[in-house]
Structure formats: C-alpha cells, structure tokens
Amino acid sequence: MNIAYVYPWDVVGDPTAPDRLAALGVEAVALAASYHSTRAATPYHPSHRVLDVPYSAFYLPVRPSAWSRLVPATPTWTAPDAYLQARDALKAAGLKVHAWTVLTHNSHLGTAHPDLVVRNAFGDPYPYALCPAHEDVVDYCERLVREILEVGEPDGLILEACGPLGFGHQSIHEKTAGADWSSTDADLLSLCFCTACADRYPSPTRAQVRTAIDHPPPPTPETPSPATRTTSTTSGATSPTTTAASGTSGAASPATTPTSGTSPAHLPPFGGTSPNPTPDTVDQALGPLADEVRSIRVALSTSLRKRLIATARSTAPDTPITLHANPDPWAAGAFAPLPAGEPEADVLVANCWGDPTTDAIRLARLKDLSTPGQRIGAYVLALPPRPADPAVLADHLSTYTKAGATEFHLYHAGLASPQRLTALAEALHQHHP
Numbered sequence: 001m002n003i004a005y006v007y008p009w010d011v012v013g014d015p016t017a018p019d020r021l022a023a024l025g026v027e028a029v030a031l032a033a034s035y036h037s038t039r040a041a042t043p044y045h046p047s048h049r050v051l052d053v054p055y056s057a058f059y060l061p062v063r064p065s066a067w068s069r070l071v072p073a074t075p076t077w078t079a080p081d082a083y084l085q086a087r088d089a090l091k092a093a094g095l096k097v098h099a100w101t102v103l104t105h106n107s108h109l110g111t112a113h114p115d116l117v118v119r120n121a122f123g124d125p126y127p128y129a130l131c132p133a134h135e136d137v138v139d140y141c142e143r144l145v146r147e148i149l150e151v152g153e154p155d156g157l158i159l160e161a162c163g164p165l166g167f168g169h170q171s172i173h174e175k176t177a178g179a180d181w182s183s184t185d186a187d188l189l190s191l192c193f194c195t196a197c198a199d200r201y202p203s204p205t206r207a208q209v210r211t212a213i214d215h216p217p218p219p220t221p222e223t224p225s226p227a228t229r230t231t232s233t234t235s236g237a238t239s240p241t242t243t244a245a246s247g248t249s250g251a252a253s254p255a256t257t258p259t260s261g262t263s264p265a266h267l268p269p270f271g272g273t274s275p276n277p278t279p280d281t282v283d284q285a286l287g288p289l290a291d292e293v294r295s296i297r298v299a300l301s302t303s304l305r306k307r308l309i310a311t312a313r314s315t316a317p318d319t320p321i322t323l324h325a326n327p328d329p330w331a332a333g334a335f336a337p338l339p340a341g342e343p344e345a346d347v348l349v350a351n352c353w354g355d356p357t358t359d360a361i362r363l364a365r366l367k368d369l370s371t372p373g374q375r376i377g378a379y380v381l382a383l384p385p386r387p388a389d390p391a392v393l394a395d396h397l398s399t400y401t402k403a404g405a406t407e408f409h410l411y412h413a414g415l416a417s418p419q420r421l422t423a424l425a426e427a428l429h430q431h432h433p
Helices: 017-022 082-092 107-112 135-152 183-189 205-214 240-246 282-315 356-369 390-402 418-430
Strands: 002-006 028-035 038-041 050-053 096-102 117-119 125-130 156-160 321-326 347-352 375-381 407-411
Touching: 002 017, 017 082, 028 082, 028 135, 082 096, 082 135, 096 135, 107 125, 135 156, 135 282, 156 282, 183 205, 183 282, 205 282, 282 321, 347 356, 356 375, 356 390, 375 390, 390 418
Parallel strands: 002 028, 002 407, 028 096, 096 156, 156 321, 321 347, 347 375, 375 407
Antiparallel strands: 038 050, 117 125
16 A cells, blocks of 8 residues: 555645545555644645644644643644545545544644653753653543544544654754764653653663763863863853764753853863763663663553554554554654564554665564564655655665565655656556555
8 A cells, every 4th residue: 555645734725636646646645633833835735835834733623522631723724624624535536544643743732731741861841742651641642543533534543753752853943963962862862851751760860861962071180170171262162173073062961051151060171072982872871771761761652552552443443553663762753662563553654764775674673573464664755855756766665665665655745846746656656565
C-alpha cells in the first residue's frame, strides 16, 4: 500500500485535490486529524498559496464533554470539521483515509500547561513537547485517539510522536546551531527532568548530564582557577575555532553563571580549550547510569503506546494501527523509540528523510523487530533536498524495498510542487514494493 500525506486544508476548498491525489498511484491518504503549528505552501489551492497555522489544532469538531484538563484547539484558518469534509471528498474519489494523529507535539497545550512539558537537565522547558510521564498527558492522548476513531471513523490510525519529544525542534527563528552541540549533546538535552521524570532516574543523572554537555576541564596549572578567570570581551563566550576543535558546547548553566565579566566556572576561558573529549555516545556520556536511564526512557514511550493501542482496539477493533517508530532506544521525536518492536501494531514506519543508505539500515533494524505479517513502511521525502527527479526517487524506493519496506508513506502531497508530484508518480510507477 502507498499512502500520501496531506493536511485537511489541502483538500477543503479545492475540488480538484482528490483526483490529483488518486492519480499519484496511491491507495490511501494520511489526513492530519491533529497537527502542530506550521507555515505551509499550498501550490494548488484556488484560494491561497501560503497558509499560516499559528497553533496546534484538532480538525474534527471539539466536543467539550469528550475532554478533561487538556482540550485541543479549534482551527480558524480552515473549517472546524475540516477533517470530516476532506475525508468525505477523498473517499468519494476511491481513496482510503487514515487519520494522521500527532500526539505529544503540541505547543498550544504545552504553553498553556507548562507543568506538563519536557524539561532538560538545566530546567529549561520545551513548550512544544508534552511529557507522557504526566497522567494528564496520557489521558489527553487517549481521549484524542478515542475521538478520532469515534467521530472521524478513519480507515486506519497513524500514531506520530507517541512518546516524549526532545531538544530537536524547528522553532520560529531557531538560534541554537551556534552552540555547536553534537548529536550526543542533543540526545542528552532530550532527557526529561520534569517533576514527573526527575525522580525516576538514579540520583546522579542530572549532574552527569549537565557535566557531559558542558565538558568541564579539570584544574591544571596552566588553567586559571574559576575564581580568577576573566575576559575583557564577551562573558562566557567560546570562540568558534575552539568549539570546533575541542568539542566544547559553549553552554552555561543558569544556576552557575556568574556576574558579567566572569566566565562560567564550568567552561574554559575565552580562547581556551577543554582537555576533556566530547562523549561519542549517550551511553558513554552517562557511563554506568546508561542502562537504567535508557530503560526508564523506553518504558515511558512503551507505556503510552500500550495504553493508546488498547484504547484504539477497544474503540474500533478492526481499524489498523500504524506507528511512526525508531529502533534507536534514545530516539526523542516524532518517531518514538521502539527498540523491542510492537506486535500489536499493524504497520511500523521508519523515517527515510536522510542519507538513503543510513535510512535503509534503520528500516532493516525495524524489519528485524517486526512480527510475521506486520508491514514495514518507509516514510519517503518528496520535498527538498530531494530532487524532483523520478529516476533518483525510484532508486530510493528500490533501496528501501531491499531493506524491508512493504509500503511507502509519501511526504508530502500537499506541499510538493507540480513537478515534484509528477516525479513522484513516475517513480511509483517504475517501482512497486
């Protein structure tokens, strides 16, 4: 099965959309039922070309009686029942409709309820990331799934962000690249220390994470003591040359940042280097704490997933369930960690937006975790930096199939230009999983 992903506003108000999507050669459409804020191009819509979606919203009617503490927002940029309108139009064109359900990624609710969001080891909140260690968050996700199945009546359910999100997030005017944090640093900054998470870890974990991110140098005769370090330039700054060479992050803990004119005690002086190497992996950074912290993190996503699958099965037993999943136990994003598989799901989908060879390895790992009869999906990018070239796209599809993919999930049929949609249709015609 091939599935094209779209937003409700790609279909509502555009009577040509269903036939255009069917012409791609797909059997189904993944239609967003709940989705985060975004700024989207709408290349085909007769009424607009750019749509600003300022907050996370629910695209079915919000029935007050169906919700508890957390209540999703209703969109103002499209109809309150946009999912239902789009669903009916797509089904009339002979397409199945799967409900694309974004769970813990919700900046609207996170901003309104800061006590329920992910917080890193320094106490910094991530308002876009609801933490499923809180029962209110799990309850919201269960209610979301139940409402979509009861009111939306989809042909399938797709669960995205079925676990805690982490540091990585495309925010408005993102300004984090200059810190030169490594992928390991990003994983460490993704560990949650909110009130519901912090006490689950071994007691030294927070300090170990902060130390690993900031890479403090041990005292040496050549390095001035923290009390006497000064700089006449920028307080606490680390030169780009030093950061690139030594791996130091240049980040300062709010709790230890001294007054202006003094370098933070845990960082090397401006222009200096840290003799401590950057940890290559999260396991290396956490040392003997790694196994227990990893187990706790995986259990958090597992618990949420199990409860949502149970809710879905009791609400609509025959509706197939698709999980956006990552076999990496440290994963923290839209593709939640699934290092031991999930036999109760019908389809496991791996992200394939990066280097095709690396993506194929991830797919193969997910395939190894699957059960007999369970399908493996490749989440295929049809947008930049992928070229609008059918031969290249067909080659990618072939690579993913060899790695175990039995269906393609195509992102994104509403955002892609006419040239890209044509290339995608030709690639699908050339290659069938």
